[in-house]
Amino acid sequence: MTGIVTLTAAGAIDATYRVGALRRGTFTRAESYTREVSGKGVNVSAALAAGGADTAAVVVLGADDVRFARGGLTAPLLRIVEVPGATRVNTSIIDAEGATTKVNAPTPPLSSEAWDATLSALRDELGARPQPWLVISGSLPELAGAGTPVDLAAVRAAAREHGARVAVDTSGGALDALLADPTGIDLLTPNAEELSAAVGRPLRTLGDVVTAAREIVARGVTTVLASLGADGLVAVTADRAVFARAQAPSVANTAGAGDAALAGFLLGLTRGPAATAAGADPLAVAAASAAEWGAHAVAHASTIVAGPPHGIRALVETSPDLDRVLTAEGEA
Numbered sequence: 001m002t003g004i005v006t007l008t009a010a011g012a013i014d015a016t017y018r019v020g021a022l023r024r025g026t027f028t029r030a031e032s033y034t035r036e037v038s039g040k041g042v043n044v045s046a047a048l049a050a051g052g053a054d055t056a057a058v059v060v061l062g063a064d065d066v067r068f069a070r071g072g073l074t075a076p077l078l079r080i081v082e083v084p085g086a087t088r089v090n091t092s093i094i095d096a097e098g099a100t101t102k103v104n105a106p107t108p109p110l111s112s113e114a115w116d117a118t119l120s121a122l123r124d125e126l127g128a129r130p131q132p133w134l135v136i137s138g139s140l141p142e143l144a145g146a147g148t149p150v151d152l153a154a155v156r157a158a159a160r161e162h163g164a165r166v167a168v169d170t171s172g173g174a175l176d177a178l179l180a181d182p183t184g185i186d187l188l189t190p191n192a193e194e195l196s197a198a199v200g201r202p203l204r205t206l207g208d209v210v211t212a213a214r215e216i217v218a219r220g221v222t223t224v225l226a227s228l229g230a231d232g233l234v235a236v237t238a239d240r241a242v243f244a245r246a247q248a249p250s251v252a253n254t255a256g257a258g259d260a261a262l263a264g265f266l267l268g269l270t271r272g273p274a275a276t277a278a279g280a281d282p283l284a285v286a287a288a289s290a291a292e293w294g295a296h297a298v299a300h301a302s303t304i305v306a307g308p309p310h311g312i313r314a315l316v317e318t319s320p321d322l323d324r325v326l327t328a329e330g331e332a
Helices: 040-050 063-070 112-127 153-161 172-180 192-199 206-218 257-270 272-277 282-298
Strands: 004-008 012-018 032-038 055-062 078-083 089-094 100-104 133-137 165-169 223-227 233-236 241-245 315-317
Touching: 004 040, 004 112, 032 040, 032 063, 040 055, 040 133, 040 257, 055 063, 055 112, 063 078, 078 112, 112 153, 133 153, 133 257, 153 165, 165 257, 172 192, 192 206, 192 223, 206 223, 206 233, 206 241, 223 257, 223 282, 233 282, 241 282, 257 282, 282 315
Parallel strands: 004 055, 004 133, 012 089, 055 078, 133 165
Antiparallel strands: 012 032, 089 100, 223 233, 233 241, 241 315
8 A cells, every 4th residue: 555654844732622511711620631642644544544544744843842752652654853942732622512612723843954854854755655645734933033934945855856746735824835836736725715715716506626736736736635625525536526524433533534534535546456447447446435435534532543434425517507595604
């Protein structure tokens, strides 16, 4: 199976509180609390490993939390780059109705020495796997003293050097920079809001999403996997649009669902040759896998998924109704 290396340049500790009710300005005692090493790439690698993939997560963590990280369930996957101090903490508060309120800590700057060490670890992991995928996930830290995000040019160069296909799940300025020159990006995974911002107009129907995604594809991206929240997701290439949606058995925590969906899509792609040999549609297989893993993730109390989805089956449309109006959650 294809090896998949993830890069999380701004690692995190995910703290999840469960409360009966969340009221602004009042004291609330949590009913439960969990803490785990996270960051989007770590979440992706955890789901990939649960699906049987060969994966490694290159992640930048504060030295204060490395001992905790090495004692966690994801420890075998982590290729840790240590920086001084504590790791940022991202907090999720989930109330009795299942609503998730999330507050992410700011991303601390990264020294040039730490960035060089991150690139070195990334090259090592890519070099250990033939024809790998590289997944660039999450927010990008600023380079200390520069006031600008770390430059992904060296990351993309490392991918080319090792023949890696590149998937990107980021937002904000990092996404804007990539969209200005997306050459060599094989897979981009925006949500509807990010896709809307990228094309500068609202997206209210599935056709709007497909048209916007094709504009990104025209810039040089091979495939856009657009997440539409409860409406599902759509995988778009220059000449295809495949819609998929899966029903979650329950909703426990929506944090990390997009990461699991990305992992599911990559797991589906690795089954592409077998799907083709069996007469199946590889893009439909990958889209279905993404929807199933995303639905599986929201049923988990934690951000990290444990095990593959069982009993979840996606509805897949290879010729979707482009006039379908998105719900308020799905549109942007």
